[in-house]
Amino acid sequence: MKIRKPTEENRAKVYALLRRAFPRGEYESCLVQAFHEHGTPIHEWVCIHTGRVIAYIAFSNAYHGDAVCGLHLGPMAVMHEFRKQGIGSELLRFALRQEPIKNQPLFVLGEPRFFKRFGFEPCKAPICPFDKNNAHFLSLRNDAAGNFMVGYEAEFRSAGKPPLLKGRR
Template identity: 70%
Template sequence: MKIRKVTEEFRPKVYALLRSAFPGSNYESDLIEALHSNGKPVQEWVCIHTNKVIAYIAFTNAYHGSGVCGLHLAPMAVAPDFQRQGVGSELLRFALRQEPIKKQPLYVLGKPGFYKRFGFEPCIQPVCPFDKNNAHFLSLRNTATDSFTIGYEPEFQKVAKPSKNQGKKRH
């Protein structure tokens, strides 16, 4: 298994992976395709196994007003045949060590039990507009103390409505 930065040649494979990892939802694949089409900054990697993209992780800018205040981890996906084998954990550990990621405040909307293993903690501030009471909103290296609603790239709102499981890693 190899981890690679996403290049244009991998993009169709990433979109296909996202559709298979999130059955019944095109939100995640439409989101990443829109971010790519609109030239938005995305820090992203894939796991390759026998020339097949088996896992994907992306980070996009998080906003406090118009200023960048960190990065959102979303989405993260593992091909159904490779789930529950540590592939997603390995990819996340790799991403957390990368230069553009390792010093930034990070935010994720997902399963607390999974993300807490990597140092993420429940997030009180800022408030996530997609998660009532921040029940599944976690952060890493977050020092925010003032109350604000964290911003996302507009593509998060513009693509189809998120499925119930949007932002949650499937196991």
């Protein structure tokens, strides 16, 4: 298994992986495709195994008003047949060591039990517009002062309505 930046040639594989990993809709696939089509700066990596894209992770800018205040982690996905083998954890650990990521405040809307293993903590501020009460919104290296609504790249809105996390109201 190799971790590397995705290429133009394997973008279709990334989109297909995201569609299979998130079967309730195509939001994540449309989001990443919109990032690519619009030239939105993101940091992304794939895991390649026997010529197949088996895992993917991306980070995009987080905003406090017009100022970048960190990075949003997501989407992150692993092919079903490769889950529970530590591949997602390995990919996340790899990404967290990379230069554009390792010193930035990070935000993620995800499963707290998983992300807490990597140092993410429940986030009181900023407020996530997609998560009532910030129940699934976590951060790492976050020293945000004061309450504000964290901003996302425009593609998060143009890709459609984000799916609700299981258990969210």
